Amino acid sequence: MAVIRDVMPAFEFFQPSSVADAQKLLEQHGPDAWVLAGGLDSFDWLKDRIKKPKAVVDLSGIKELKGVRATSDGIEIGAMTTLTEVVRNPIIREKYNLLAEGAELAASPQIRNQGTLGGNVSQDARYWYYRAGWPCYRAGGNICYADTPTGRNREHAILHAERCVAVNPSDSAPALIALDAKFVMRTPKGERVLDAEEYFIGPQIDITRMNILRPGDLLTAIRIPSTWAGAQFYFEKVRDRNVWDFPLMNVASAMMLSGERIEGIRIAVNGAAARPLRLKAVEDAVRGKARSAATGEMAGKLAVKGAIPLQFNTYKIPLMRNLVKRAISGVEEATWGS
Ligand SMILES: Cc1cc2nc3c(=O)[nH]c(=O)nc-3n(C[C@H](O)[C@H](O)[C@H](O)COP(=O)(O)OP(=O)(O)OC[C@H]3O[C@@H](n4cnc5c(N)ncnc54)[C@H](O)[C@@H]3O)c2cc1C
Numbered sequence: 001m002a003v004i005r006d007v008m009p010a011f012e013f014f015q016p017s018s019v020a021d022a023q024k025l026l027e028q029h030g031p032d033a034w035v036l037a038g039g040l041d042s043f044d045w046l047k048d049r050i051k052k053p054k055a056v057v058d059l060s061g062i063k064e065l066k067g068v069r070a071t072s073d074g075i076e077i078g079a080m081t082t083l084t085e086v087v088r089n090p091i092i093r094e095k096y097n098l099l100a101e102g103a104e105l106a107a108s109p110q111i112r113n114q115g116t117l118g119g120n121v122s123q124d125a126r127y128w129y130y131r132a133g134w135p136c137y138r139a140g141g142n143i144c145y146a147d148t149p150t151g152r153n154r155e156h157a158i159l160h161a162e163r164c165v166a167v168n169p170s171d172s173a174p175a176l177i178a179l180d181a182k183f184v185m186r187t188p189k190g191e192r193v194l195d196a197e198e199y200f201i202g203p204q205i206d207i208t209r210m211n212i213l214r215p216g217d218l219l220t221a222i223r224i225p226s227t228w229a230g231a232q233f234y235f236e237k238v239r240d241r242n243v244w245d246f247p248l249m250n251v252a253s254a255m256m257l258s259g260e261r262i263e264g265i266r267i268a269v270n271g272a273a274a275r276p277l278r279l280k281a282v283e284d285a286v287r288g289k290a291r292s293a294a295t296g297e298m299a300g301k302l303a304v305k306g307a308i309p310l311q312f313n314t315y316k317i318p319l320m321r322n323l324v325k326r327a328i329s330g331v332e333e334a335t336w337g338s
């Protein structure tokens, strides 16, 4: 069980000033090392003594990991750029506002001032059993406490669950998938650039990780190509309280229109599965169709095909159907529970 203490446990603390030095430290300490970004997810794990790294590698002194740069084909955002900087950046606001909208709805202003984009997409599942140190599947055990008749699973997955029914909590992740972002990683074998949706993994690949990072790996930057710059964007997040709160579900879409016809589209949701989901079948079904209530209706029904609710989260099926419907039709409604 979690024992919350006011002081940090003892570990070796490193503050490298370059990516190369950070990599050396991570390689040296292997699975005993912990990468520290803004600390908003990390500090809980460490202070609760649920994760017990021997070495913590703080990235906050590495200048090359910070800031937003224009590239020949879009922008590159350093992994240590704070969510506040992302929200305020003029190029992001002008051309890729979908990301600014998602990032601005994450947490509170104080958390956004400290939390980084790299940390936001790499954060772990937020659920009580796991975070309180219960030995569930995700913690390496052989049971899921949430997926039981009386387990607390109101916030959990309706799609692609396999033993673990936790969902990914990031608000920026679906926006990055919709913008066709590329994630740049440094691994012991060299640089790797991945499509955003490939960065996130589900329990069928590794039940103990939410993303592809392995010991020794660093996320260094996120690149957004100009392909969807200035497209029609839609971001909506539903949460229990209209102040800082994790998403029950969110949707992000980028759309190119020719008149009222949908020429091109990318759409993703988070909060439905262990990883943010790109809705490829929906994209294929609506391409070439009119942006209308009828197309939105069809898309919403398609999006929830195969959804299986748990004991306490049946509401997520109409929620997802209506979020997708609104993202496609572009019409905001006051209620989503029909
Ligand atoms: C009270 C509260 C409410 C929140 N609400 C929301 C919300 O509504 N929506 C939302 O999206 N988020 C929310 N968050 C998350 C928050 O936005 C932070 O983005 C998130 O916790 C992690 O960012 P961080 O920079 O603090 O990373 P850290 O906590 O330091 O790191 C998070 C994880 O990522 C790893 N990591 C970080 N950066 C790298 C890197 N460059 N390379 C490799 N690994 C890395 C760390 O090892 C760690 O495992 C909330 C957090 C709190 C505490």
Ligand code: SF4
Residues within 6 Å of the ligand: 125, 127, 129, 130, 136, 137, 138, 139, 143, 144, 145, 146, 147, 163, 164, 165, 166
């Ligand atoms: S949903 Fe996942 S994280 Fe939560 S108790 Fe089940 S296995 Fe653990």
